[in-house]
Amino acid sequence: MPSSLNWVLVVLGALLVLLEVVLGAISGFDFLLIGTALLAGGLLGLATNSVVAGTATAGVLALGYVFFGRRRIRDRLSRRNTPTNTDAILGREARVVETITPQQAGRVNVDGEVWRAKLANGGEETLQEGRTARVERIDGVTLYVKPHAIGGSAS
Numbered sequence: 808m809p810s811s812l813n814w815v816l817v818v819l820g821a822l823l824v825l826l827e828v829v830l831g832a833i834s835g836f837d838f839l840l841i842g843t844a845l846l847a848g849g850l851l852g853l854a855t856n857s858v859v860a861g862t863a864t865a866g867v868l869a870l871g872y873v874f875f876g877r878r879r880i881r882d883r884l885s886r887r888n889t890p891t892n893t894d895a896i897l898g899r900e901a902r903v904v905e906t907i908t909p910q911q912a913g914r915v916n917v918d919g920e921v922w923r924a925k926l927a928n929g930g931e932e933t934l935q936e937g938r939t940a941r942v943e944r945i946d947g948v949t950l951y952v953k954p955h956a957i958g959g960s961a962s
Contacts, residue, residue: 813861816849820865836880844868893945896922900939901952907934915940915952927951 823842830838845865852861899917907913907924909931915924926932927943932954934940940952 810853810856810858812858813849813852816845816852816861816865818849820844820846820849837877840872840876840880841869844872896942896945896950899942900955901942901950903934903936903938903940906936907940907952909933912949915942915950917942917950922950923948924950924952927953930954 820842823838823845825842827836827839827842847868848861848863848865850861851864852858855861896917901915901917901922901924903913903924904916904921905914907915907926909926909929912923912925913934914921916922924940926934928951930953934952934954939955941955942950943953944951
């Protein structure tokens with residue numbers, strides 16, 4: 808029975824695809840793609856009534872995925888470590904839009920967003936409007952800034 812091996816490939820491929828669906832892509836689509844290779848090989852073998860065509864196709868597709876396609880898919884699925892929200896503001900340059908004194912908070916503009924700001928580390932310098940500062944830390948909705956001379960005017 809030459810077609811029995813092709814049926815084994817079809818059933819095994821379908822089971823791997825189903826397993827991927829049940830697991831929810833936890834395997835990184837390996838089961839899905841290898842299962843699809845086995846399923847395609849088995850179906851081709853049944854269509855041509857050739858065990859050699861079925862197993863060769865399944866083998867070539869599965870090995871092709873493992874050696875060439877897997878890395879590309881993993882790279883596309885990998886999460887890049889991009890800072891978001893408040894983490895993205897640390898170290899950024901801020902423009903003072905409301906004077907900041909050692910005793911009183913003011914406001915700064917960072918990338919088009921206005922934030923409440925205080926002087927970092929007990930700074931004693933007053934930062935006038937238009938001056939630039941560097942964001943040192945964040946506490947809640949308050950940025951703590953240090954004077955930044957590059958691109959800013961002296962107070």
